[in-house]
Amino acid sequence: MTALDASELCRLLGPWTTGTTTLTDDLVTALVELIDAGLVPAGSRLPPQRGLATALLVSRGTVTAAYEALEARGYLATSRGSGSRVRSARNSLNSHPSGRLFSFTSAPADVIDLSTGSLPASPVAAEVLGRPIDVGAYLPTDGYFPAGLPVLRQAIADQYSRDGLPTRPQQILVTSGAQHATWLAMTALAGSGDLVLTEEPTYRGALEAVRATGARVEGLPLITGGLDVDLLRHALARKPQVLFCQTAIHNPTGRSMADAARAELAQVLNDAGLMTIEDTCSADLTLAGPPVARTLAGLVDPSLLLTIGSASKLFWGGVRIGWIRASETRIHGLVELRKAVDLASSVVDQLVAADLIGRTDVARRQRREMLGEALKATEAGLADAFPDWRWQSIDGGSGLWVDTGQDAVALAERGKRAGVRLAAGPSFSTYAGQRTYLRLPVWHEPTMLRSALFVL
Incomplete structure (x- = not known):
């Protein structure tokens, strides 16, 4: 049975709050969509209520009510000591979902996506x-x-x-x-x-x-x-x-x-x-x-x-x-x-x-120049916005591995609600660890990056 960590489920949920109904109803709707789409397969065990509530920045009562509603609709089976298991067999996927590609879809115009290190096309391309x-x-x-x-x-x-x-x-x-x-x-x-x-x-x-x-x-x-x-x-x-x-x-x-x-x-x-x-x-x-x-x-x-x-x-x-x-x-x-x-x-x-x-050879020179300049701007912006955050100098690549010193899963959830997508450490971990870390891309235009950091 696949056991979903709270951080994994948060990534899959994406920006689930609508502001037009209760948090419980929003959470139920979002979970039903994931189950019906097969992104949370039949047999999956959902996170404990307290852990999911902490990750989603809601009360435990909200998660409890959502789980009870899903059980009443036939989506969950809950037993004492075993947690809540997805019952729906619709579109079952034989995989361990992570939400990684889910986060790569086009972001709305008012969302700043800092969840991926994928680079724009090089001049050669x-x-x-x-x-x-x-x-x-x-x-x-x-x-x-x-x-x-x-x-x-x-x-x-x-x-x-x-x-x-x-x-x-x-x-x-x-x-x-x-x-x-x-x-x-x-x-x-x-x-x-x-x-x-x-x-x-x-x-x-x-x-x-x-x-x-x-x-x-x-x-x-x-x-x-x-x-x-x-x-x-x-x-x-x-x-x-x-x-x-x-x-x-x-x-x-x-x-x-x-x-x-x-x-x-x-x-x-x-x-x-x-x-x-x-x-x-x-x-x-x-x-x-x-x-x-x-x-x-x-x-x-x-x-x-x-x-x-x-x-x-x-x-x-x-x-x-x-x-x-x-x-x-x-x-x-x-x-x-x-x-x-x-x-x-x-x-x-x-x-x-x-x-x-x-x-x-040309593309390597272009990327080095682009990433070198972008890295300087990103590090300066981070130091200004979050002087307590820490990271090591990098030898290459398109991202920084940043220790925020706080719960990065909760930070990513707050970012979602503020229009900023973040990639928290557990998605890069073999055991859902690295919970204080964020992977931040370095290539974003400085004004956009500073805007995102200000929002956070």
Whole structure:
């Protein structure tokens, strides 16, 4: 039975208050919509009343009345000691909902969205997308290329090689975005009951992918920018199936693992023979030093490593192209798995991506300049508005991991009601922890950001 944490349910609810009826009626309506849509599946256990009331900034009586109304309408079954369980079988989803993509939908004009670190299109992307796209050579084909267009696989392989990692196109699988790549990799390597290790905190999209497989997930704390390798050694005794990590630029903290620690990690992985998925989607977003951050590739046995990349961070999320770099044998298996759910990625998007990847050096310079200036403005605004908040300097990426020193879930709920969307720490946690943290994007226009901070 899926047990929803109060912070998860808050994210799914979104801006649920209307101001036109009672809070109880508003909460009942919002919960019914989630259940009917399958976003809270049948069998899910709702949070305890006191915890949900605290997170939603309402009285416990409001939540109690809402649960009782839902039970009367047949949506909940409540038993002493077991809590309240969703009874509706309408549109049941076999997943652990997080509300992450729910928050990515277009915000109303009067809402300032600080819940996502996704970046606007880079100048290179605007230039390439402004030109006609010639698909003529592919029109006589059926349009299905399960492993990816040869021209794009070659372009990705060539970029890896230019960055110092010799790569053949046969080692590349093109996917419909990095989330698709993460799901494929995790589904191929882990199953129900398996143990998956990751950093704590971690990328929330990865948590969704792990939970979709039915695997168990355990977080290893970060120390000095990377996961604690000593704790990983101890965790090996529990027979993990997979490690998911980000040693280049970590999301959400923006930190990079030290070279010595990365080499030590690689040795542990090689010795243990532990399959590893490394997310390198933010590796291009460095703020200083080399234009691309170092990764585990070249250090870990290629048969043990799946590297995930993306066109979204460097160019634009509207170009739905990601990829997996792995051994040729592993790529063959992933292609077969992919065919069951997604025959191929868009030819048009792939042609655009091939053109964009040829301009990687330019895009990296543009992103570094943009994020560097935006970071200065964001940190200055935060220091002015909330001098008690704390954060560490970042090595790259598009967000700050900020310790507010207070309940960030409650802060996010207050923000919702004031027209500001926030991403609280529990959505990045393997155990709904990190409760005082917010992940704040750094790229917003300074006036808009200061307006949001003033509202908060």
